[in-house]
Amino acid sequence: MSLDRVDGLDKLSGKSAFVDDLTVPGCLFGGTIRSPVARGRIRKIHFSTAVDWSDFVIVDHRDIPGSNEVALIESDQPALASTNVRHLHEPVLLLAHSKLHRLREGLRSIRVEIEAAPPLFDVEAQPTKEMLQHGSDNVFKRIDIRKGDPASVFAKASRVIEGTYRTGSQEHVYLETQGMIAHQEGETLVVRGSMQCPYYILDALTIAFDRPKERFRVIQCPLGGGFGGKEEYPSVVAIHAALLAEKAGRPVKIIYDRQEDMAVTTKRHPSRVRHRTAVDDDGIILAMEIDILFDGGAYVTLSPVVLSRGTLHATGPYRCDHVHVHGEAKLTNSPPYGAFRGFGAPQTLFAIERHMDVIARDLGLDPGELRRRNLLCQGDTLATGQKVQDGVDLTALLARGEELAGVSLATQEYAAFNRSHPYLRRGVGRATFYHGAGFTGSGETHLASEVWVEGLADGRVRLLTAQTDMGQGTMTILAQIAGETLSVDPRSIEVVTPDTSLVPNSGPTVASRTAMVVGKLIEDGCRELQRILDSGSGPPSGKDFQNALELHHRENPGDLLRVSRSYQTPPGQNWDEVSYQGDAYACYSWAAHLAHVEVDLRTFQVRVTDYVALQEVGRVLNEVLARGQIQGGVAQGLGWTLLEEVILENGAMKNHQMMNYIIPGSGDLSPIRVFFEEIPSPSGPGGAKGIGELPLDGPAPAIINAVCHALSASIREIPLTPEVLMEFLGGKE
Amino acid sequence: MTTPQATVRRKVQRTFTVNGDVEEVSFLPHKTLLEVLREDMHLTGTKHGCELGECGTCTVLMNGEPVLSCLVLGLACEGADIETVEGMAGPDGPHPLQKTFASIGAAQCGYCTPGFLLTAKALVEWNSNPDRETLKEELSGVLCRCTGYLQIFQAVEEACVEIRGEGETK
Numbered sequence: 001m002s003l004d005r006v007d008g009l010d011k012l013s014g015k016s017a018f019v020d021d022l023t024v025p026g027c028l029f030g031g032t033i034r035s036p037v038a039r040g041r042i043r044k045i046h047f048s049t050a051v052d053w054s055d056f057v058i059v060d061h062r063d064i065p066g067s068n069e070v071a072l073i074e075s076d077q078p079a080l081a082s083t084n085v086r087h088l089h090e091p092v093l094l095l096a097h098s099k100l101h102r103l104r105e106g107l108r109s110i111r112v113e114i115e116a117a118p119p120l121f122d123v124e125a126q127p128t129k130e131m132l133q134h135g136s137d138n139v140f141k142r143i144d145i146r147k148g149d150p151a152s153v154f155a156k157a158s159r160v161i162e163g164t165y166r167t168g169s170q171e172h173v174y175l176e177t178q179g180m181i182a183h184q185e186g187e188t189l190v191v192r193g194s195m196q197c198p199y200y201i202l203d204a205l206t207i208a209f210d211r212p213k214e215r216f217r218v219i220q221c222p223l224g225g226g227f228g229g230k231e232e233y234p235s236v237v238a239i240h241a242a243l244l245a246e247k248a249g250r251p252v253k254i255i256y257d258r259q260e261d262m263a264v265t266t267k268r269h270p271s272r273v274r275h276r277t278a279v280d281d282d283g284i285i286l287a288m289e290i291d292i293l294f295d296g297g298a299y300v301t302l303s304p305v306v307l308s309r310g311t312l313h314a315t316g317p318y319r320c321d322h323v324h325v326h327g328e329a330k331l332t333n334s335p336p337y338g339a340f341r342g343f344g345a346p347q348t349l350f351a352i353e354r355h356m357d358v359i360a361r362d363l364g365l366d367p368g369e370l371r372r373r374n375l376l377c378q379g380d381t382l383a384t385g386q387k388v389q390d391g392v393d394l395t396a397l398l399a400r401g402e403e404l405a406g407v408s409l410a411t412q413e414y415a416a417f418n419r420s421h422p423y424l425r426r427g428v429g430r431a432t433f434y435h436g437a438g439f440t441g442s443g444e445t446h447l448a449s450e451v452w453v454e455g456l457a458d459g460r461v462r463l464l465t466a467q468t469d470m471g472q473g474t475m476t477i478l479a480q481i482a483g484e485t486l487s488v489d490p491r492s493i494e495v496v497t498p499d500t501s502l503v504p505n506s507g508p509t510v511a512s513r514t515a516m517v518v519g520k521l522i523e524d525g526c527r528e529l530q531r532i533l534d535s536g537s538g539p540p541s542g543k544d545f546q547n548a549l550e551l552h553h554r555e556n557p558g559d560l561l562r563v564s565r566s567y568q569t570p571p572g573q574n575w576d577e578v579s580y581q582g583d584a585y586a587c588y589s590w591a592a593h594l595a596h597v598e599v600d601l602r603t604f605q606v607r608v609t610d611y612v613a614l615q616e617v618g619r620v621l622n623e624v625l626a627r628g629q630i631q632g633g634v635a636q637g638l639g640w641t642l643l644e645e646v647i648l649e650n651g652a653m654k655n656h657q658m659m660n661y662i663i664p665g666s667g668d669l670s671p672i673r674v675f676f677e678e679i680p681s682p683s684g685p686g687g688a689k690g691i692g693e694l695p696l697d698g699p700a701p702a703i704i705n706a707v708c709h710a711l712s713a714s715i716r717e718i719p720l721t722p723e724v725l726m727e728f729l730g731g732k733e
Numbered sequence: 734m735t736t737p738q739a740t741v742r743r744k745v746q747r748t749f750t751v752n753g754d755v756e757e758v759s760f761l762p763h764k765t766l767l768e769v770l771r772e773d774m775h776l777t778g779t780k781h782g783c784e785l786g787e788c789g790t791c792t793v794l795m796n797g798e799p800v801l802s803c804l805v806l807g808l809a810c811e812g813a814d815i816e817t818v819e820g821m822a823g824p825d826g827p828h829p830l831q832k833t834f835a836s837i838g839a840a841q842c843g844y845c846t847p848g849f850l851l852t853a854k855a856l857v858e859w860n861s862n863p864d865r866e867t868l869k870e871e872l873s874g875v876l877c878r879c880t881g882y883l884q885i886f887q888a889v890e891e892a893c894v895e896i897r898g899e900g901e902t903k
Contacts, residue, residue, distance in 0.1 A: 008835035009827065011843025014778015014818035018844065021777035173878050175782045175790055175844040224780070224844030225878050258783035471842030471879045624838040628884055632841065635881030658787035658876065666882045667869045 002624040003480045003490050005473060007222070019179040019193040019221040020255045027181065028057065029103045030244045030254040033093035033110050034264065035085035038119035038333040038651045039133075042083060045093060048109035056106050057248040059094040064243065066210025070235050070301075071203055076134070077299035077336065079208050079239045085114060086133065086298035087335045088652040089264040091236070096244045096252050119333035121651050123295035124272060133298075138331040140296045141304035143311045145383045145580045148322035150278075153287035157278035163358050165275070165351035166717045167700070169295075169646035170268035170340060170639070171653065173663050174470075176224020177261040178234060182241035183251035185217070189242050192219035195234040196226045196468050197508035198498045204235035205242060213500075216242075220498040226470035227636070228339035231510050232302055233265050262656035266338025267646060269294040269306055269329070273314070273351035278322075283363050283370045287322035290314045292348060296329040297336035298651075303329040306337075308440050310344030312584045313697075315383050316352035317394055317434045318374040323383040334651035339510060341636065342696040345435055350718065353431040353701030358714060367705065368402055371432055386583045391679045392590045392616045398432050401592030404675060405430075405612040410596060418710065423601040426609075427710025430594045431701035436585030437683070437690025438513040441575040444567055444586070450504040451518060453482070453525030455561040457553035459546035461486065461529070462494040463522055465506040467514045472692055473625040474514050480622060481519045481685045485526040487541040504564070512589075512690025515621060516683055517567065523685035525565040532563070570683070587683040589690055591615035593634070593698030596670075597706040604722035604729070606642055606707055608670045613698065618681035618689035626691055630674045633695025639664045641700040645719045749810045751776070752820025760807050767791045767802035769810075770817060778818040780844050782876070789875030792848035793817050799852045799874065818847035821854065829892040830854060839888035841879035848875040853889045861896045863889070 010016045033045075045060075047053055061068050061082040068082060069075045081092045092112050097103040120131040120138070127138050134140060154160060180193035189209070195201055198218040205216045218238070223230060237254055244252040256265075276289040292310055296303035311327040360370040375394040381387050402408070407428055414426040438444050452464040461482055469475045475495040483490030496503055506518050530539035533548040540548040552561060575582040596610040613630050620626045643662045647654045655661045680687025700718055707725075708715055715728060744759040751774065760773045767784070770776045770793070782790030784803045791802045794816035821828045830850050833839070840846040849872065856863060856871045863871065868886050877885065 004835050005838070005840070007843070008840060009831070011840045011846055012818075012827065012831040012834050012850065013822060014776070014847055016843055017777065018780070020781070021771075023775070173876075175788060175842070175876065175878055176780070177782075223842055225842040227878070258785065258788075473841070624836075624884075628838045628841055628880055631881035631883050632879045633881075636878070657785060658783055659785070663876060663878060664881075665876060666872045666885075669882055672881055672883060 002622050003476055006476045006479055006491070006495065007469065016222045018176055018224055019181060022181060024181055024183060024251040024253065027251040027253050028096040028098050028244070028248055029100045030094060030096040030241055030252045031103050031107045032091050032240060033095065033107065033112060035081065035088060035090040035092055035114065036112060037085065037114050037116050038088045039086055040084070040114040040116040042081060042085065042092065042112060043115050044113045046111040046113060051106060051109045055097065057096040057244055059243045059247050063247055064208055066208050069207060070239065071207040072232055072301055073304055074300040077301060079236070087333050088650045089335060091240065094240050094244050096248055119651060121332055121334065121648065123270070123293060123330050123332050134331045140300045140329045140331060141307050143307055143327040143580060145311055145323065145325040147383045147385065150287040150289055150322040150324045153278050153322045154289070157286060159279050159281070161277050161279060161359050161362050163275045163355045163716060165273045165354050167271045167347045167350055168719050169270045169337065170644050171262055171646055171661060172227045172229030172340060173658070174225030174227060174229055177256045177258055178237050178265060179255040180234065180237045180241040181251060181253045182238070182245035184245060184249065188215055188217050189246065190217045190219065191238045191242055192221055193234065193238065194223050194230055195220055196223070196230040196470060196510060198466050198468070198500050199505045200232060200508060201235050201238045202500045204239060208239045209242070217499065217501040220468050223468060223470040227341045228343065228510065229265060230470065231339040231508060233338060258658065259656050262661065263653050264335055266301070266336055268340035269296065269303065269337040269344065269347065271347035273348055275351060275355040277355065277359060279359060279363070283359065283365050283373050285318055285320045285374050288315055288320050290325045292325070292327035294329040294344065295332050295334065295337060297332060297334040299336045301336040302339050303337065305440065306339065306344040309436070310348045312384065312436060312440065313345040314348040314352060316349060316356065317376050317432055317590065319376050319380045325383060332651065334648065341633065342693045343511065345693070346637065346697050346700060349433045349697045350700040353433065354704060354716060357705045357708060361714070368398060368407065368430060371398060375432065384584050385581050390587055390590070390681065394432060394590060397590060397614065397616060397677065398592045401430065401594050401612055401614040404614060404673065405594035405596065405610065407594065414710070425599045425601065425710040426597065427706040427708070428594065428596050429702050429705025429709055430592065431698045431705065432592045433697045434588040434590050435512065435690065435694040435697055436588050438517045438586050439511050441577055441584055444517060445569045447507040447567065449507040449518060449521060449567045451506045451521040451525055451565050452504055453522065453529055453563045453565070455529050455549045455552065457550065459550045460492050460494060462496060464496045464503040465518055466498045466503050467506060467518050468498055468509040470509065472629060473622065474509065477515050477621055477625065478519060478522055481522050482526050484686060485523050486530065486545050488545060512692040512694065515688055516690045519685040519688065520683065521565040521567065525563045528563045528565065587681050587689055589615060589617045589694045591694055591698055593702045595699070595702040595706045597703060597710055599707060599710050604725040606720060606725065608638060608703060611670050611672045612675070613672060613695060614675040614677070615694060616677040616679055617691045617694065618684055619678050619687035620676050621686065621688050626676070627674050629691050630695045631672045634672045634699050635664050635669055637696045637699030638669065638703065641703045641718050642720055643668070645721055745808065747807065747811045749812060750814045752816055762808055764807045765803050766793070766805040766807050766810055769807035770802060776817050776819055778847050780847060782845070790845050790848045792851050792875055794851050794855055797855060797858070799855050816851065818850055821850060828854065829895040830889065833888040833891040837884050837888040837891060839880060839885040845875055845877045849877065849885055857889065857893055857896055861893045863893070
């Protein structure tokens, strides 16, 4: 079924109030003074004497009541730099003024003087001693996954194929930039704005202000897109707005403009992945050695967990008994890289899926055939020892994908076409992959997400979770899950907008976990509500449920009929964080994506002419929303592959506007044909699995494999902009 | 060098039609139409994505033509007929485009949506049977990061069926 979005008409009539649409009486405008260099020691802050500073609110690190940090995994990132800066644009000072033009004048009239230190921009370079800024080697996190004895296999292998693959960064370009409003309400600091994770912000505020949680209230406004960009970064904006509001004694609004947003906020981690693979003459993979390097930027932020997901997806969906995956996330003096849809997996999946085509070419095998010989079967184990038992037949999935994309006919036609056409080259490429749904390892167990389901006196049901709707349809899908479980009209289900003073902590809205993990808790909560209302004739549903609910409230006036449900680790799911062995994810979604391309040798432009996205995501809860997730994810992946180039200068994004950072427009996309296979999974509500991130994994390898097919070339880096392709082809001749 | 005291900011008054109502609006003369709509008329349905004329999010109709309200001065609107997303629904309910955008999933986060709705409205008023290539071209001034555009194209095509009056015969 496809319930229309519950927030649809508000969004279509201009009624949805995003954070910058809110007017708060007496509100000041806040802004940020940032470091003008990538690394150094703050010597002095110069305030221009031409400005009357008396009516400005000015905040620096000394105004932070608690610990000067943006609390996340580690405590290394200051909320405001005190003595040292580690990246260009690092926040140093905050200003607020009641007039926007005066604020802008103030922001222009302060100069931060810094004694520069040598910055490190190349993550692949060996840092000199003076460039060490984190531990003894600048490594934020190191992960090893070991299976079998790869060294002994390589020692006697007759055929070893190597490849090094690189991916560039990517900017989220959510259409609504970062923004927060903070104000004092009695003893409580209220922060509202554009965020994916209200409870991350709550935790960060309690540490920066050294105050109990009860003294803060964090409220989510409608989000104009997130894609991971509003996972951890909003904590920075929230702390800043709260500091200014407290000092000013008045509300303060901080809205980043587009250029500031693109220059200073997190982006996808750039990567370099090296593969060494031992294969036999039939193309059977005997051993894999994978070495992963992620550029983490200047502070730890989420890099350890992004790396974790990267390493866990590095082998691709292939059977191999002897594996060593080594991953490192390292410091550079770039603004911290962060969460972006896919979270490390798109990088390592690009590498393995490109490498599979490289192996196929080396062996003279069809790339589809090479995959078929190595794809995981039910009962096989991943590198962590986790047994594959989702019931999916990957060989059949790939075969269906190839059929839908008309691969065999196209291969023949393209061969003839490419021989005869003066400047156009056509090719087809594929990628087979998986994406672990929910938090990695014991993450969900640690989160211990809690949801509340309330049965109201008027027969309706209210859902309370911390899940945010950033466009993917959280409110709709949760209402639909409850409606289906109770057999009532989903439009009668109230989904409460996240507000930490009202909703329990059901965890962040990330990691393709909302529909699956939180949705499952909602389903369980609804069932419990039915059990409570069971008067002996079985759990009521539909009209009976509503009648039973109304009866309950008549008999127990004023009763808060609230069911709480918390995440329980599924029996038999084990994970060892130290050895990286066990069940890395509760379940996986699986996919085969295929791309047809046409390369113009005059302009070096790559045009995707057809795209087939076939996936197995468990039961599809809402076809319209699911299709939207896949098409939107593929479009974003296409951008990362062919168009979006983050150009760095002094470690930070130089092309920080949409004029020269190109995201796909309406004319850049081919048909994206979406197909689902549905094998109900026990992990999610009604058999659903995670879906949101999966589609970003496919486009880069499928499209580049198609380009390589078209050109008989071996391209190992993205983005493949026309300039890069021109240089690549020029260099070959 | 500017001293804040040196600048005296005086509002100007202009008359233009917004969503069918003739309005006298006072605003600072440097303001863009986007700022006048959002700040002086509290019509916040029109969003801003870059304020540099790059993203198309702030598109409104001026005398029936799509314009980037971040690049039009409020002063230039004297006597003009402005239409924003708040004025799209008619007395009989939502515009056909609003209905199909809802049912086909063309609005995800909804932030670029007003820009698309108005651009599409201008298009379907002169061509209620656009082909895909026309749609791609005509909507290319507005960026969307959520949908991949396909559901937007579909929603416009579907709305055109109703606009052409073919809805009932199906």
